Amino acid sequence: MSVKEEILEILNGVNDPEVPVLSIIDLGIVRDVKINNDAAEIMITPTYSGCPAMEVIKKNIQRSLAEHGYKNLKLTTVLSPAWTTDWMTEKGKEKLKAFGIAPPMAKQHICKPELFHEGEAIQCPLCNSYNTKMISRFGSTPCKALYQCNDCLEPFDYFKCH
């Protein structure tokens, strides 16, 4: 295993503090790892400009890598290209659903200009019904919207496309 692969493996064990079933690799926020002699540079991108989890994620990356002996680290925040839910791995989407959060739809449908637009049907992660409604485009974290299932009546979070 190359050093880069080894680091990526370790990073796969670092989870998002807000959505603890997802690793930062699943989430697609690790953009690159560059190795230069004994130094490693980790390029990460925030999901949203104000995502409070980023600070915690940075600390957790440093701690996990330090535990494996990687001390000479540089964490670089990359803003462009802007993060998109397309970068979330398929495995990550499955984990989200199992956790009770509807994963982002495969097709990009970021905020459209048409008002009062309901968007595509989002599948209820609990009973799999598509008969659901949006309660609010803003949820418990910047990356989620609030939905409710019309069949099983359970409210649920939808990891919105972005």
Add this chain to the structure above:
Amino acid sequence: MSKIVSLYQPTDFIVHLADDALILGHRNSEWTGHGPILEQDIALSNISLDLIGQARNFYQYAAKLYSVSGKPVVTEDILAYHRDAWDFKNCLLVEQSNGDWAKTILRQFLVSQYQFLLYESLLQSKDATISAISEKALKEVSYHLRWSSEWVIRLGDGTEESHKRMLNAVSELWMFAPELFTKTNYEKEAEANGIGTDISSFKPKWLQKVNDIFREATLSSVVLDSEELHTLSGKEGRHTEHLGYLLAEMQFMQRAYPGCEW
């Protein structure tokens, strides 16, 4: 006198972008725990978070530019918490008090519509960092714009009371709209250097979009003909009384315990 050769640094322009985002973000955050219903309380708090995040990106970049130009070390926190009102370069609109829900919504709508055109245009900035921050911000502003547009329509075309509140909001805030399109020297400079953009050029498009929403909201159409100079210009540091009170609260911890961390 020795001639000082200086490379152009768009710090004032960047701080202005940051200040607009921070002050509006802070104003909205005053609603946290006080929203009319839980979902909208959360929505507005999320919008605050986006705006404060955008402000941080701009402050961090400005701090980096200040630090390389040989001045004492400046950090994002110093820019946000250790400056007084006359140093802030936010427009007057964002610092206005929250008033009722209608006023808060209208303020957000007018600013989001402006920020949408601004960030879309700044994608072409020659400055790669400004362009990258704008790219990120534009996606978030799209949500803010849609949300606030829907609320302007809902209130304007709602009940007699909500319509009255929206009319009141327009009469209280409209006078601050022309400032958005009035260029300061640092905006002209940034534009001339290919880093900023021609903010005056957004005016017709912005007005058309605002009137489109107003029409749906059953509000009378508006014009932007007040070209006369105001004595106040938030972007140049001449603010309304509201900013001082806002800063007194926002900066309290850093004023009382400079450099404190949690």
